Amino acid sequence: DQQVKQNSPSLSVQEGRISILNCDYTNSMFDYFLWYKKYPAEGPTFLISISSIKDKNEDGRFTVFLNKSAKHLSLHIVPSQPGDSAVYFCAASAAGNTPLVFGKGTRLSVIA
Amino acid sequence: DAMVIQNPRYQVTQFGKPVTLSCSQTLNHNVMYWYQQKSSQAPKLLFHYYDKDFNNEADTPDNFQSRRPNTSFCFLDIRSPGLGDAAMYLCATSRDLGGTDTQYFGPGTRLTVL
Numbered sequence: 001d002q003q004v005k006q007n008s009p010s011l012s013v014q015e016g017r018i019s020i021l022n023c024d025y026t027n028s029m030f031d032y033f034l035w036y037k038k039y040p041a042e043g044p045t046f047l048i049s050i051s052s053i054k055d056k057n058e059d060g061r062f063t064v065f066l067n068k069s070a071k072h073l074s075l076h077i078v079p080s081q082p083g084d085s086a087v088y089f090c091a092a093s094a095a096g097n098t099p100l101v102f103g104k105g106t107r108l109s110v111i112a
Numbered sequence: 113d114a115m116v117i118q119n120p121r122y123q124v125t126q127f128g129k130p131v132t133l134s135c136s137q138t139l140n141h142n143v144m145y146w147y148q149q150k151s152s153q154a155p156k157l158l159f160h161y162y163d164k165d166f167n168n169e170a171d172t173p174d175n176f177q178s179r180r181p182n183t184s185f186c187f188l189d190i191r192s193p194g195l196g197d198a199a200m201y202l203c204a205t206s207r208d209l210g211g212t213d214t215q216y217f218g219p220g221t222r223l224t225v226l
Contacts, residue, residue: 002154009152032211043116043202043217044155051212089155093211097162099145099169100211102154 003027004092006103015112019077023090023103026071030092034100035064035075038087047088048075080110115139116218118203124224125193133188133221135203141216143209144186146178147202149220155202161186162209190223198225 005024013019023033031052036044050057050064050073057064063076077084090103117136125131135144143162147155159168161180175197177189190197200220206213 004154034211036217041219043204043219045217046214049212091211097209098211099157099160100215102156104152104154 002103003030003101004090004103006088006090006106008106009104010107010109012109012111013080015082015110016079019075019080019084019108019110021075021077021088021090021106021108023073023075024071025073025092027092027094027101028071029094030101031095032093033064033066033073034091034093035062036089036091036102038089038105044089077108080108082110082112084108085110116203116205116216118201118218118221120221121219122222122224124226125190126226127195128192131190131193131223133190133201133203133223135186135188135218136184137205137216138184139205139207139216140183141205141207142183143206143213144180145204145206145215146176146186146188147204149200149202150198158188160209193223193225195225198223 034049035047037047038044066073087105087107089105091100119134145160146158149155158172180186202220203218204215206215
């Protein structure tokens with residue numbers, strides 16, 4: 001029973017365009033959401049996060065949007081660059097010392 | 113510069129032969145985690161240590177054990193590996209517990225069971 005779902009296993013985008021990666025969750029207790037990025041042969045690295053008290057968080061080319069009523073978040077990358085090609089994991093946690101729950105990941109390919 | 117180091121990067125073992133995976137950290141973080149990730153699946157938390165306190169996830173098989181002899185090192189022991197245990201094993205650390213504390217991952221150990 002997946003609590004964090006990334007329904008698109010892969011996504012291809014042209015360089016310079018916007019990449020939109022989607023994530024849905026089912027647990028209404030989740031109140032903190034994160035995106036991790038993973039290159040081949042490396043571990044996931046933290047990219048950006050958002051608390052449930054916000055609906056948007058921006059960091060340079062990366063913006064995460066949260067729609068609590070729809071239990072949906074998305075990561076926007078604009079403009080996309082070839083170096084953004086990686087697997088992106090959505091993760092969520094509930095308040096307190098609860099572990100992160102990860103999605104299966106979306107493989108982004110940015111084509112030059 | 114590596115902050116979370118995992119050894120070996122690739123491990124091949126035989127069915128039923130015990131294997132130990134190693135993780136070390138230079139961050140002096142309180143929490144160390146072990147995740148199992150199978151192909152095209154989400155990383156699945158097996159257990160974590162907060163300092164010396166061990167916390168096992170409810171669905172982690174008894175076949176998986178862990179040791180943390182000091183702050184820097186944590187080991188994953190698989191007592192009798194089965195074919196279904198072939199996966200990438202990721203170690204991570206965080207300063208404190210809670211989802212708001214960033215987790216830092218090692219590069220993983222890919223385990224093959226023959």
